[in-house]
Amino acid sequence: MKDILTIEDGVLTACSEGAVDVVIPEGVTEIGESAFSELDKLNSVVIPDSVIQIAPFAFEESKSLKTVVIGKDVTDIGDSAFNCCDxxxxxxxxxxxxxIWENTFRGCYSLKSVVISETVKEIGCGAFQACTSLKSVVIPRCVKKIGLGAFHSCESLESVEISNGIELIFGAFISCKSLKNxxxxxxxxxxxxxxxxDDWCKDSPVTFVQCSDGIVNI
Known part of the structure; x- marks a missing residue:
């Protein structure tokens, strides 16, 4: 595996174009910017617990990438890290x-399941924009801000659960054509x-929000 990976001082900086299934070795602490970007054959990646940071654009436009296992000690996933991983x-x-930074998972058209940890405080602009296979999402209690277009054009998104504690929702669910709940x-x-x-759910069919003690019409 090390033959297809370039690792310098704990930073994985590049991966060979022919890579298919990659298990990153323990000891790597960072996946560098664009390290796995535009790899047409890449199918799966296992990221070890030693990795702390996934840099911006790390996997951008690796359009065959189906499976990523992220190690439990990762604390930063950079903007556009998985942008357009179809x-x-x-x-x-x-x-x-x-x-979750801007455009981190934008255009991941096949993304059906997202688990957001309880430590996340902000979902950035366009973070999940155009994830057209995503049907439901749970926003955990620590999230304070959902940025502009975070779930814009998630056309299959049917239900959203938002926990008490949120402070700002800014154009997050525009053009979610299936959103009713x-x-x-x-x-x-x-x-x-x-x-x-005012446009937090513009062009989406949802007509009310179900709260713990009643409904709010939109």
Whole structure:
């Protein structure tokens, strides 16, 4: 495996174009910028617990990548890290990650399952934009901000669960053509106190938010 990977001082900086199934060795602490980008044959990657950071654009446009196992000690996944990984089917954000950066999983058209850890505080602009196979998402209690277009054009997204504690929703669910079910774990009063842009669910069919003690019409 080391023959197809370039590793310098613990940083994985490049991977050979012919790589298919990659197990990154223990001891690597960072996956460098664009290290796995545009690898047409790449099918799966296992990231060890020694890795702390996945740099921006690390896997961008590796369009055959279906499976990624992220080690439990990763704390930073950079912007556009998995942008346009067309075949990626599921992802689990490990505990320790506090922010999902801009465009991190944008255009992952096959993404059906997302598990966001309880440590995440912010979901950045366009983070899951155009993930057209995603049907449901649970926003955990530590998330304070959902950025502009975070789930824009997730056309199969049917249900969203938002935990009490959210402070800002800014154009997050625009053009979610199947979105009809939004649940909020807090009260009607708490929902009304959240700062929301007028277009937070523009061009989506949802008509009300189900709160713990009633509904709020949109």
């Amino acid at each position: 075949s990626l089917e599921s992802i689990e954000i490990p505990a320790g990650v506090e922010r 939004v649940k909020f774990s807090g009260t009607v009063e708490a929902w009304r106190k959240i700062e929301k842009s």
